[in-house]
Amino acid sequence: MTKMNKERSLSKNQQIILDLIDKSSEPLKAYTILFNVQKKGIKAPPQVYRALDKLVEIGKIHKIESRNAFVACKNSNCEISKATAFSICESCEEVDEVSDTKLSKFLSKFNDKKGMTFKRFNLEFFGLCKRCKIK
Amino acid sequence: MTKMNKERSLSKNQQIILDLIDKSSEPLKAYTILFNVQKKGIKAPPQVYRALDKLVEIGKIHKIESRNAFVACKNSNCEISKATAFSICESCEEVDEVSDTKLSKFLSKFNDKKGMTFKRFNLEFFGLCKRCKIK
DNA sequence: CTCTAAAACGTTATATTATTACATACTGTT
C-alpha cells in the first residue's frame, strides 16, 4: 500500500511560524514574525525566511506581494499555491483570500496570445471594504 | 475654455526615468535605475522613488510586485493603472503586459462576496515563455 | 541497525529595497 497522502509533517520552525500566521487576523511581515518567535528560539532572518519559503511552497500560506506579508491559506484545497486571489482594503489593510470558482476557472483556463504556458497566477484586488466605505 | 486634457508635463527627473524604463526591454529595479541615471544628476534613492511613484500614479509605468521592478505601460489606454495584468516567465524573467479585453472586462466586473468595492486589480501570471519551453 | 542523502538548522554578515526628515527651489494662479 503506497503512501497516498502528501501530508508533510512540518519541522519545528515551520510549525511555530505557521501557528503564528494562522492565529493572526492580519497579514504578517517577516520581521514581525521574527520578533514574535524569538522567545521560541528563532533568532535570525534566514530561519524565518526559510520556513516561509517552504510554507508558501506547500501552500500553507500565501505571500501578499503588494504588502510583503503572509497569510494562512483558508482554502483547504489550494495545497499548491498555484491560483491565488486576494481582496485588499486600501484603508484598513484587511486582506481576504478570494475563493470563487468562476474566477479561478476563468483564470486557470486563460491562454496567453504569445504562447506562454502558465503554471500559476496571483491576483490582488484593491478597494474599500464594507466598513471603510461607510466612514 | 477649461483645460480638458490631463496631459501632465513630466518633471525633469520623471522624464529621465521614464525614458530609461521606456527604452528597456526588461523590467528595471529602482537601484538599477538609480545607477543608470546618476550621470544625469539623480544621485539618491528618494529622487528615484518619488519619480517612480508619480509615474505609477499617472499610469506611465507599472510595478511588477513579485519582482520589485518597473515596466513602461505599452497600453495607451491604461492611463490610470487600475487594471493591470502581466505574464512572467520564471526562467528568463521576461515580462509582458497582458492586454485582453475579455480578461479585463471579467475582472473589472468581478464582485466580491463580502461587499468590497474594487477600484483596482493587479494580476500576475507565471510560467514559461515559448522560448524557455523548448529548452 | 547503519549508512546516506536530503532537509532543516543556527549564525554572522551583507545585500537589496524603500522611507523619513528637512531644507530649498520651481511652477502656475490670483
Add this chain to the structure above:
DNA sequence: AACAGTATGTAATAATATAACGTTTTAGAG
C-alpha cells in the same frame, strides 16, 4: 508679489531579503 502645490537635493536610516558556512536532524534504503 504672495501663495499653494509640486518637485528637488541630501543625509541618514529603516525595512526586507539573501549569501555563505558549518552542523544537526530526518527519513528511507539496504
